[in-house]
Amino acid sequence: MIPIHIDSAWKGTSDCRDCGIRDMVLFADLNEQDFSEIHTPIDDLAFTADAVIYHEGQQAIGLFTLRKGMVKLVRSTADGRERIVRVLRPGDVLGLEALATSKYDSEAVALVDVSVCRIPLSVLHHLSNTSSRLHLRLMQKWQHALKDADDWLADLNFGTARQRVASLALKMRDPDQPQFTSFFARDDMGAMLDLKLETVSREISGLVREGALKPCDKQGRRYEILNERLLQV
Amino acid sequence: MIPIHIDSAWKGTSDCRDCGIRDMVLFADLNEQDFSEIHTPIDDLAFTADAVIYHEGQQAIGLFTLRKGMVKLVRSTADGRERIVRVLRPGDVLGLEALATSKYDSEAVALVDVSVCRIPLSVLHHLSNTSSRLHLRLMQKWQHALKDADDWLADLNFGTARQRVASLALKMRDPDQPQFTSFFARDDMGAMLDLKLETVSREISGLVREGALKPCDKQGRRYEILNERLLQV
């Protein structure tokens, strides 16, 4: 998997006051006064599947709120292998670390078609000094990111191959329709779970055979959870 | 390993102005004005090896700066196994997440005799509104914690048993004497690397046999790095 394309498109600028997912995002608690302090436009951007949103070590212009789709955070290890450290979903913030260092600590790649809004660092630095509401939200986003990172380590990278695949199935449940779950390309799943793609494939087949999962498409991306208990190893 | 003892001792209150490791810690950049805003005492505490500093889910009074020693952050998974998600070292902050949620997301256990100072949440909430210097420091501590979490996942939980043990040896090098490195009880190392203690023991023996490491004590806690290249798998 060598994603080279940088298929991004500018979709206009956001009026954050009537963002569809405003209650989940950084600006949830801002008031009119706070909004009036935003002098740089917030851009809406779209990326196609496999597009790179930013690179590891890249100088950061801003951070991103994920509005739609899923994004993988990838790190390359010393010996050149790639490891997926987390998958972000709508409402999550990409590139928080840029607030502290102005650089991204990992690579962000769209797993499906994705839409994000980009918030310039300058806006955040300015607002977080004047708005304790944003300050609190930021803290919560940091906390959530850290907890998420620890969860990935504790849940998805521990135990047998079967347990790992089952945990991923539960973690990737659709928030709106919890009986459905999303999978990814098998080599991506391998990089998330520290398994080879053949093993991932075998374990998924096993779960289907035992009646825990049922495939919803021919590409092996969407599954229905038939028996939740079989997944809670 | 069932650490029940809560061997902690109050060692007095700190004057953070002349803290020995002040340049590494949260209060590094505070000025006289900031210090004068601190109305609750900062306590110095000492914990003996295996003492629990706080529990997962516990209501938080404050967060801690690690002054001396090493601390493991432990999470118990759904099926009751224990997983060590990170090891903190002097200058690191324990329990940052309490700033956002007033609860600790993991258990913190002293790996050796440890000394910490406890900063009440009230002090931080008050100061971070008035001091942009503290605000910036906090951001850096969050960023560091998140990067550290991702590093543990990407470096120490990927690849063969040999690679994991070698990575841990490099990560746990003594900052002052980089030719020395610290190991832990073999079952703790297993919980860090997702290996069984016998495998850890075998790989360490292998590295010693091949001339990469030399034991410095009889307990298997301190090793000298003889050949760094053999560890950089």
Next chain:
DNA sequence: CGAGCGCTTGACCGGCGTCAACACCCGTGG
């Protein structure tokens, strides 16, 4: 309709887990 990519499945093998015995350190008590 054919080429190519990704997913699945099979056979085989090696690395790691399991179980067990043993060595060593250290604290305890005779």
Next chain:
DNA sequence: CCACGGGTGTTGACGCCGGTCAAGCGCTCG
């Protein structure tokens, strides 16, 4: 002072899980 015992680290034998290599299948898209 030494004998004893528990805890921890090491080492060995063996089996199984997951990695490796390879073939085959089914999409999808020219």
